[in-house]
Amino acid sequence: MIDKTIIKELEEIVGPKNVLSRKVDLVTYSYDATSDMPKQAPDIVVLPTTTTEVQRIVNLAQEQGLAIYPRGAGTNLSGGTIPLKKGIVLSFQRMSTxxxxxxxxxxxxxxxxxxxxxxxxxxxxxxxxxxxxxxxxxxxxxxxxxxxxxxxxxxxxxxxxxxxxxxxxxxxxxxxxxxxxxxxxxxxxxxxxxxxxxxxxxxxxxxxxxxxxxxxSPKYRRSMMCLFKKLEDAGNTVTGIIKSQVIPATLEIMDKMTIETVENYTRIGLPTDVEALLLVEVDGMAEEVVEREAQAVAKVVKENCGELKLAGSDAERDQLWAARRAALPALAQLNPTVVLEDATVPRTRVTDMLLSCQKIAKKYDLKMGTFGHAGDGNLHPTILTDANNKEEMERVHKAVDEIFATALSFGGTLSGEHGIGMAKMRYLGDEIGESGLRMMRSVKEALDPHYLLNPGKMVPAKEA
Amino acid sequence: MTIAGVEKSRGTATLYDELGPVREELNKCMKCGNCMAVCPVYLTDKAEAGVARGKIAVAEAVLSGELDIVDPDVVAMLFNCLVCKSCMQNCPTKVNFDRIMLALRAAIVRKKGLHPLKNMIFSLLKQPKLFDAGMKVGAALQGLAFRDDPSKKAISPRSPFAFVGKNYGFDLHRSLPELAPTPFRDWVPEVVKVKDAKTRAAFFTGCSVNYFYPQVGEDVVEVFKENRVQINIPKDQQCCGIAVFVHGDVKTVRELARKNLDAVEKSGAEYLVTACGSCGGAWQHEYSELLGDDPVYGPKAAYWSARTYDISTFLTKVIDYRLPTGKVEAVVTYHDSCHLKKTMKVSQEPRQILMSIPGVKFKEMAKPDACCGSGGSYLLTHYDTSKEIAQRKVADINQTQADQVTTGCPACMMQLLDHVGRFGRGQKIAHYISLLAESYRREKSGGNGNVR
The missing domain is CATH 3.30.465.10 (Uridine Diphospho-n-acetylenolpyruvylglucosamine Reductase; domain 3)
Structure with a gap:
């Protein structure tokens, strides 16, 4: 528990309305959007509105040795805002001009x-x-x-x-x-x-x-859906499009499991007899350039035995992206716990990574759908499970270990966009090595020698 | 969680009688936070405790024993929600947050009873004669505390009362609808017969139309007559009960539901029509959910659930309403009442009706389905938050340059009356059905009938 005088001092800094210390409020800052993470309520939540207030709060925290967890909306997927070692959650929800x-x-x-x-x-x-x-x-x-x-x-x-x-x-x-x-x-x-x-x-x-x-803002765009009977063909199309020197704004993939689930959930009319689909959008400031790029994409799709469907109207385009946006929620409907990863590989290894994910799911007997930003090699293998099922969770953790090891073996990275947080901290050394970890600590300790800022995240502290 | 599991829990009413089954609903929440984009309370307070995700975390803590449901902080937090269901429109995993909220409030009442003041008021609702007498006394005495503002068809607090009431929003600038000297159901005949009736419908007026907006009731009758629908307004209908249900009083809402089912059944009508999203929602959803296990009233509730329509849906989908020809010159915008759009799924029909009226220029506002902040009694218990929510709504209304704001729910009309009065540009507030009635009337008077 935090001392009453500290609460008072914080209230003086930001005003009583911007300090939350009741248990019922603290519970609501004990989580973020990451599944399979421990919950921890902070000692106090402070909502500053100016930089000067933030400075004063930091000075007080330093004096008292309290940890500080800066927090926006708490929608991250790495456990990045959970106040693991208690202390102050510094919420920026009210500093929003x-x-x-x-x-x-x-x-x-x-x-x-x-x-x-x-x-x-x-x-x-x-x-x-x-x-x-x-x-x-x-x-x-x-x-x-x-x-x-x-x-x-x-x-x-x-x-x-x-x-x-x-x-x-x-x-x-x-x-x-x-x-x-x-x-x-x-x-x-x-x-x-x-x-x-x-x-x-x-x-x-x-x-x-x-x-x-x-x-x-780009003025013109063309959106299309490409269907494939073989996962490899979809992966090779991704590589082929980039090789033909077209950079689409968006190049997304969904595997069979994801397609079936999305279709079940939304009834948008996706074909369920295919192994994979790609959603592609090219855009730009000149219509003829956008048209030429769309044709180049169509050619690559054809070469890889794909079937192409062009969105003829804004409504059809919206429907394509609605399908993509439904991927995670649709998968999430099937099971109580969703473990979503974002291992990323060089674009030329997208096909290999997709096939490896399927193999890993089979090996550990898990339900896994893979979708994601194929164009930048950033895939989201998504495991559907139940955190209450201890035996299955063990298999899930093994599968996740193997997904990361595979991505690294392909010259990829642990995280393309979700961050390390607490979810992936233990894998960090696998990618950047001992010397990398030492450098991380050097940078961290130069700026925050007492590990008061978001402790327990990203930088593994030295063994005591 | 399987889809089948969800269906199973939907069929029983036990959620409101014991807290256990609520866990299934809680488990669906991924804590993604999408609710933050639309929650009117969160957008005002900017704290996690305001939003569905935060309240679900608190509910989980209650179920695990970490928090006590009757802890005053927990109670206060659980009542800081309008039950507007906006979060549910934006929820990727389709958490039925309204059920969670109402189940928790019911659990609070089970454990510590109703607040004595609430108990007194809610008991009154169950005694219609007493309730009615009280409302009439109020109507007779309102001139003492409020002054009439004929320009807005509203009343505002007089200065000594405003001085006392200003902390509760009853300041000099507060506009409220006048209590009708004679409630609607007191003077309207129980059956309004028409020649060659196409069908017979019962009209469930709701309290707001009966006591505050009798002219809306009159307009509903006018529209029915013009469409050759025989209308029955059962005299012994009572409050729909939603207002007490949101306070956790499951017993009273069940009692009211049974009485209303009896009253409407007796009318012999084929359909039930409402002009209020909350009342209509109760008939379509809450009654059958609350009485699911009742061998007598369960099937009755299910029967009427399928035969209840908002008047706009009834006109456009059940009967083919007669297109009006009387000209009503007005620039009109439409506010989607939460219970009408998010419970009854009615949003296109009122717009279709408005656009079919000659002379009406329809202007859509930004975020027409953003909550107005009324929440029934929420505006009384949380006036400041309610006011801030309404201020955002009125800013969107002002942007449209419309001179009339229409909606399909009398509770929203009251809230808009107050805050368009404070932050608006003198726009008129009306039920959308009143514009249709007006158009029909003008046909008869050769284009310039009794302008309201």
């Missing part, structure tokens, strides 16, 4: 609690978009997505969060406020700190303001 949209410089500056979709709504009147689009755009915050370096469906062509962060303000563990980067397109002053903090999962500092890059 869009400070500026600058259409002439193609930038926007926001507070961390701004929801991604709200930023997109604010820039849409200028014909601009902020491209990173994780599945949770309507709820996830800018601060959270920067901490997690979120990806999304458009990552293949438009990149991920780190490609759009131009500058930020950060409060460090010692209470210092630092600002770096800004509105200039070029900036090589000092280290590239923006890229150090993006994806740092709240373990290095607390982001309090962000300046991001905006781009003109």
């Amino acid at each position: 869009i400070i500026e949209v600058d259409p002439d410089n193609l930038t926007a500056t926001v507070q961390p609690g701004v929801v991604i979709q709200e930023l997109n709504n604010a820039v849409a009147p200028f014909g601009l978009i902020y491209p990173p689009d994780p599945g949770t755009v309507a709820t996830a915050t800018m601060g959270g997505s920067i901490a997690e370096n979120s990806g999304g469906l458009r990552g293949l062509k438009y990149g991920v969060t780190k490609h759009y962060v131009m500058g930020m303000e950060v409060v460090l563990a010692n209470g210092d406020k630092v600002r770096f980067g800004g509105k200039t397109v070029k900036n090589v002053t000092a280290y590239d700190f923006a890229n150090l903090f993006v994806g740092s999962e709240g373990t290095l500092g607390i982001v309090t303001e962000i300046t991001v890059k905006l781009i003109p």
Whole structure:
């Protein structure tokens, strides 16, 4: 339990309304969107609204030796915001002002609690978009997505969060406020700190303001669905499209299990007699370029024995993406627990990875559907299970171990977009080795020597 | 969890009699947080305790014994929900959050009883004569505390009362509908006969139409007459009971449901028609769920569940309503009442009716199905949150430049009356059916009938 005087001090800093200390409130910050994770309620939740407040809270936490867990909307899939060692959850839900949209410089500056979709709504009147689009755009915050370096469906062509962060303000563990980067397109002053903090999962500092890059909204697009009788053909089509030098905005795959489940759930009319389908969207500013790219895709699909269906209208396009968006919820309907991974491989190994996932599911006798962002090699093998079934969960954990080992053996990575958090921390050494772990600790300890910022996540602490 | 498992629990009413079965519903929640995008309370408070996901976590803690359901903090948190069902529209795994909420509230009442004040008011509902007498006394005395504002067809608190009431939203700028001097059902005949009737329908008026908006009742009757439907307004119908159900009073709602089923059955009508999303929803869903195990009333509730329609659905899907020709010049927008759209699944029909009226220019507002913040008694218990929710709604209404805001639920009408009064631009508030009735009336008076 936290001392009454500390509660009082926090209330003085942010006002009593922005301090939550009743048990009923604490329970609601004991989880995030990650399944199969331990729950832990914090000692207290504080909702700051200014950078100065954040600095004062950090100073108090340092004095008292309390851990701090920065939190946006808590929609991450790595257990990244669970207050594992108790202490203060620092929720940015109420620090959510869009400070500026600058259409002439193609930038926007926001507070961390701004929801991604709200930023997109604010820039849409200028014909601009902020491209990173994780599945949770309507709820996830800018601060959270920067901490997690979120990806999304458009990552293949438009990149991920780190490609759009131009500058930020950060409060460090010692209470210092630092600002770096800004509105200039070029900036090589000092280290590239923006890229150090993006994806740092709240373990290095607390982001309090962000300046991001905006781009003109693409004017034309063509969407299509491609059906395959063999999984290999779908995988080879992915490689083939990239090889023909077309970069679609979106290139998604669903395996048979996922297709059947989505069709059962939505009755959209997906064919269930195929092994895999690809959803492809090409877009751009010039109609003839988009048309040429669509034809190039069609050619590759044909060469790989696929059947192509073009979305003829916006309604048909919406239906295609509704099917893709339904993948996770549809799979989630089947079982109480869904273990969703995001192992990622080089694009040329997508076929190998898909086949390996099927083999692993069979080997451990598990229900697994695989879908994901095939175009950037970022797959989501999704295991359907029940956390109450101890014996099955053991098999699930073994299968997950093997999925990661396989991805690494193909030259891939543990996580393409969900982050390490607490869910994948124990695998970290497998990818970056002992020297990598030492470097992680050096960076962490330089900025947060007492491991007060989001402890138990991403950086395995030294053995005592 | 299998789909079959869900179906099984839906067939019984035990969820409201014991808390155990609620676990099945809780297990469906993945904690994805999609509910945060639409929850009106969360969007106002910006704290996890406001949103469905947070309340589900608390429910889990209650079931595991970590929290006590009658802990005042838990009770307060569970009542900070409008039961608007917006979260359910956005839920990928289709958690029936309304059932969770109502099951928990019922459990609170089972364990510690109803709050004495609630108990007094709810008991009154079960004694229709007493309730009716009380409402009439209120109507006679309202002039003491409220001043009439004829420009809005509303009343506002007089200054001494506003001074006391301002902490509960009863300040000088609060607009409320006037209590009708004579309730609707007191003067409307029990049967309104028409020549060559196509069919016979019973009209379940609900309390708001009966006591606050009798002219809406009158408009419903007008529309039925114009469409050659014989209408029966059972005299012994009572409150639908939803208002007490959301406070966990399962016993009273069951009692009211049985009385209403008897009253409507006696009318001999083929259909039941409502002009209020909450009442219609009760007939379509809650009654059969609550009385599922009752050998006598269970089958009756199921029978009427399939024969209950919002008046817009009845006009457009059951009978082929006669297109009106009287001109009503108005720029109109439409607010989707939560219970009408999210419980009764009615949203296109009222728009279809409005657009069929000559002279009506229809303007859609942004997020027409965002909750207005009324939540029945929520606006009394949580006036500040309710007001902030309504303020966002009125901002969307103002954007449309419409001069009339229509909706299909009298509770929303009351909320809009108050907050369009505070934040709007003098837009008129109306039930959509009133515009259709107006158009029919103008046919008869050669295009300029009695303008309201």
